[in-house]
Amino acid sequence: MKLYDVYPIFNLNIVKGKGCRVWDEDGNEYLDLYGGHAVISIGHAHPKYVENISKQVATLGFYSNSVINTLQQGVAEKLGRISGYDDYNLFFINSGAEANENALKLSSFKNGKKRVIAFRKAFHGRTSLAVEITDNPKIIAPINANGHTTYLAMGDIEGVRAEIAKGDVTAVIIEGIQGVGGIDIPDDGFLQQLQEMCNATDTTLILDEIQSGCGRSGKFFAHQWAGIKPDIITQAKGIGNGFPIGVVLISPKYQAVYGELGTTFGGNHLACAAAEAVLDVMEEEKLLDNVNKVGAFLMSELAKIDGIKEVRGRGLMIGIEFDRPIKEIRSKLLFDEKVFTGVSGTNVIRLLPPLTLSMAEAEEFIKRFRRVLGQ
Numbered sequence: 001m002k003l004y005d006v007y008p009i010f011n012l013n014i015v016k017g018k019g020c021r022v023w024d025e026d027g028n029e030y031l032d033l034y035g036g037h038a039v040i041s042i043g044h045a046h047p048k049y050v051e052n053i054s055k056q057v058a059t060l061g062f063y064s065n066s067v068i069n070t071l072q073q074g075v076a077e078k079l080g081r082i083s084g085y086d087d088y089n090l091f092f093i094n095s096g097a098e099a100n101e102n103a104l105k106l107s108s109f110k111n112g113k114k115r116v117i118a119f120r121k122a123f124h125g126r127t128s129l130a131v132e133i134t135d136n137p138k139i140i141a142p143i144n145a146n147g148h149t150t151y152l153a154m155g156d157i158e159g160v161r162a163e164i165a166k167g168d169v170t171a172v173i174i175e176g177i178q179g180v181g182g183i184d185i186p187d188d189g190f191l192q193q194l195q196e197m198c199n200a201t202d203t204t205l206i207l208d209e210i211q212s213g214c215g216r217s218g219k220f221f222a223h224q225w226a227g228i229k230p231d232i233i234t235q236a237k238g239i240g241n242g243f244p245i246g247v248v249l250i251s252p253k254y255q256a257v258y259g260e261l262g263t264t265f266g267g268n269h270l271a272c273a274a275a276e277a278v279l280d281v282m283e284e285e286k287l288l289d290n291v292n293k294v295g296a297f298l299m300s301e302l303a304k305i306d307g308i309k310e311v312r313g314r315g316l317m318i319g320i321e322f323d324r325p326i327k328e329i330r331s332k333l334l335f336d337e338k339v340f341t342g343v344s345g346t347n348v349i350r351l352l353p354p355l356t357l358s359m360a361e362a363e364e365f366i367k368r369f370r371r372v373l374g375q
């Protein structure tokens with residue numbers, strides 16, 4: 001059997017990772033400024049992570065959600081404390097898209113409505129509702145195009161007001177920082193107005209922190225820069241450091257009903273062991289401080305480089321926009337300088353390194369990047 005060929009891949013077989021570095025099968029070492037698409041938070045093969053998962057798999061790899069799972073309770077407690085959301089409730093699932101699906105279901109169960117407001121260039125995942133609220137017609141199959149979504153420009157608060165006034169909007173969903181869309185940060189004031197408007201109209205405000213959460217922006221959630229407290233927050237990627245896990249943080253306004261949501265694998269013992277290690281390491285190694293320090297250094301060094309149109313982002317979620325396609329720059333970075341980076345669209349290089357990136361590694365990246373640009 002062959003693989004279903006949907007991924008345009010680099011001809012590289014990565015076989016090992018440690019910290020912020022990965023190695024290919026020929027032993028070449030790469031600096032990882034991509035984190036496997038914002039997934040690696042505490043670094044590849046962190047000893048605490050390896051120990052937690054190894055111990056757990058040797059003890060109990062899986063049991064179902066029909067029995068007590070104290071590991072889930074432990075993760076909920078830690079996540080609540082570290083994120084500042086200890087009054088919220090936690091639902092476990094397996095991926096980002098599923099987290100958004102469940103957030104939308106909760107919203108619709110609560111207020112009985114069906115339409116969603118999402119923003120231009122938004123990416124929320126590829127399952128049925130998640131893809132329907134994603135602003136990319138190429139990945140929305142006819143079976144998913146059910147007219148649930150109205151897309152507005154980010155910042156268009158009057159547009160949001162007018163749509164909500166029609167009476168059928170269940171939720172407004174917005175990324176803490178748009179990732180796939182090109183590292184676009186919603187204005188603090190816009191987020192604050194959204195929250196006010198949603199509160200006043202029983203519309204659910206959902207913050208998709210799947211990429212921007214778990215400390216990547218320098219606060220636990222990117223929306224915390226705006227001082228808001230949304231109704232529902234979705235998170236995945238970094239919380240598992242590579243183990244598939246998604247979570248939905250739910251305001252106490254929502255009353256759980258038996259059977260309303262459910263999953264076979266969500267919150268399984270191994271996923272919890274992974275998340276627990278991530279949260280412990282974030283605290284023990286003060287990763288938020290590191291993200292702020294190293295992120296600020298990268299932003300200031302990047303701003304000194306000629307030929308870049310704009311550098312934007314927060315913490316270790318950084319977009320470097322050129323006024324031309326970056327395909328060749330990215331390819332030179334990877335093959336000549338051995339640096340993994342991400343991309344948004346055609347002109348933006350996306351940096352999403354592990355949150356453990358050191359100052360020395362950041363300096364090394366800047367040196368290699370300058371070499372590629374001939375500076």
Ligand SMILES: Cc1ncc(COP(=O)(O)O)c(C=O)c1O
Nearest residue numbers: 095096097123124125179210211
């Ligand atoms: C903001 C955002 N939401 C949702 C998703 C979907 O997550 P997953 O691929 O885990 O389903 C992603 C993935 O890139 C994302 O960046």
